[in-house]
Amino acid sequence: MxxxxxxxxxxxxxxxxxxxxxxxxxxxxxxxxxxxxxxxxxxxxxxxxxxxxxxxxxxxxxxxxxxxxxxxxxxxxxxxxxxxxxxxxxRDDLTGLLNRGAFVSAIDATRGHKSRGCLLVVDADNFKQINDSFGHLAGDEALRRISAAIRENVRRSDFQGRLGGEEFGIFLCGADLANAYIIAERLRQAVEAIAFAPQGREILRMTVSIGIADAPAPATFPEIMAKADKRLYEAKERGRNRVVMSAERDAA
The missing domain is CATH 1.10.287 (Helix Hairpins)
Structure with missing residues (x-):
């Protein structure tokens, strides 16, 4: 004034x-x-x-x-x-990762490019036992710990999402199967090393099974997901806590 x-x-x-x-x-x-x-x-x-x-x-x-x-x-x-x-x-409210819809959309956005990548489907082993023995709050904390391990062991440019329940997805942009295998194995070891003691009790061993599928440019998400799910199923069938990329290559 x-x-x-x-x-x-x-x-x-x-x-x-x-x-x-x-x-x-x-x-x-x-x-x-x-x-x-x-x-x-x-x-x-x-x-x-x-x-x-x-x-x-x-x-x-x-x-x-x-x-x-x-x-x-x-x-x-x-x-x-x-x-x-x-x-x-x-975002997924519990883990902060992309929710399933956003994760799928992010992958679909790459399908029009010539670049390829790899999809990792990560599933927590024996997760129902955590919920049944220690309650859903402990289960939620276990999922948060796994999601933290995912963030720490993949590149920020890669897509990380929670597909539902105890299943996670990671899309490694531009990665080939060899690099994807190394990253998946590193993640598996990181989860196995988590000192998870629900409700202050004894440390509970957490593990994950991981299925890997390559994602050539023409492939759609359902096609890539179907291959990765098959590898994940093989990992579960072979005793869990392992990475399966093909019938010939897996890690325990």
Missing amino acids: KQVWLQSIAVTLMAVIGSLLVCWGVLVFEGKPLDGEVVLLSMLSPVLLGFPIVFFLLYQKRKVRLAHLELSAAHDELAAVHRRLAEKAR
């Missing part, structure tokens, strides 16, 4: 000076002497008429500018909230 007052006064002073110059020019042109009343009227007119108008216009301009700033700030805040909600809608 102080700035509006100062600007109004400055504009009014300029108007007074301009009015006096015009008045003086007219009197000189007409060959008349300076008249005190005329000079006073030339000074008062800008002050009495011009100042209120200038002040009103500047005040309205200030209000419009402030309203624009508030609207811009509200728009930015709304956009930020929208981004947070959109991101939250893509």
Whole structure:
């Protein structure tokens, strides 16, 4: 508000000076002497008429500018909230990984490119026993620990999601089977090393079985998932806690 007052006064002073110059020019042109009343009227007119108008216009301009700033700030805040909600809608509430829908969409988005990759399907072994013996809260904590191991052992550029229940998916963008096997084995060992003691009891050994399928560019998600599920089933059949990439290569 102080700035509006100062600007109004400055504009009014300029108007007074301009009015006096015009008045003086007219009197000189007409060959008349300076008249005190005329000079006073030339000074008062800008002050009495011009100042209120200038002040009103500047005040309205200030209000419009402030309203624009508030609207811009509200728009930015709304956009930020929208981004947070959109991101939250893509995430699994328990683990923070992508939910199944977002995970599948992320993989589908890569299908139009020539780059390939590998899909890892990770399933917690004997998970039902954790829920039955220690309750669902302990089961939830076990899933969070596994998801943390996933984050720590894959690249940030890779897609990580919870497919449902105790099953997780990892899509290694651009990876070949050899690299996928190394990453999967590292993850399996990381989960096996977790010191999980539900309810403060003895440490419970956690393990995962992992099935790997390569994802050539033309393949769709259902096709890739079917291959990875088959490898996962083989891992379970062979005793769990292992990585299966093909009938010839697996790790215990």
